[in-house]
Amino acid sequence: MAKKTKKAVVLLSGGLDSATTLAIAKNKGFKCYALTFSYGQRHSIEIKSAKKIVKSIGVIQHKIIDISPAAFSGSALTDKSIKVPVNKIINTARIPVTYVPARNTIFLSYALAFAESIKAFDIFIGVNATDYSGYPDCRNEYIRAFEKMANIATAAAVQKKGRYKIHTPIIKMSKARIIKTGTRLGVNYSLTHSCYNPAKNGKPCGKCDSCQLRLKGFDEAGLKDPLKYKK
DSSP: OOOOOOOOEEESSSSHHHHHHHHHHHHHEEEEEEHHHEEEEEEEEHHHHHHHHHHHOOOSSSEEOOOGGGGGGOOOOOTSSSSOOOOOOOTTTTTOOOOTTTTHHHHHHHHHHHHHTTTTOOEEEEOOOOOEEEEGGGGGHHHHHHHHHHHHHHHHHHTTSSOEEOOOOOTOOHHHHHHHHHHHHTTOOGGGOOOOOOOTTTTSSSSSHHHHHHHHHHHHOOOOOOOOOOO
16 A cells, blocks of 8 residues: 555546546555646547546646647547548457557656656556557556656656656456446546547447447446447
């Protein structure tokens, strides 16, 4: 159990995985500082979800970082001329068009800078390598490489003030196990948003990879997804 005074930076997208990750960090006793990013994503409604989640779970501080979408071209999540795949069989052997170039590297770099500025050495990110859709920056090898870099590229680490740890508590969990864990910790999943291609009113499509994984997870967990889907 972490000391109550120990700080952690938690990457919070507003989705199911990051909400569960925040709840896990809180349960471990960390004082949590949440970071959410606005980067021109077509599912920007997730930012509203992130705001609701931090109020529900509780954090010390919640920062929303604006990043120019010009850095994220070529992804279906940032370029509306590229269609989000629907009703496709998820193939983890291929990197899908919903991959956003170097997104986790950029997000973790912000998290690292924020952590060093508040004298925190723990960073939580809700990457998942079991049910993920083939994203290379959700793998354990990637996380460990970033962690190694953090400990040779920051003044705090070089001066031996502490060592940075990138926590990935759900990386090996199935979606069903993630949902069961979050439910046990009191996560209100009606506040979360997972859809890559929501309707104008915010309702999830129920057909994209992310929606399909979410629905499959709730079904396997024996629970009902509290979200209302687009008909």
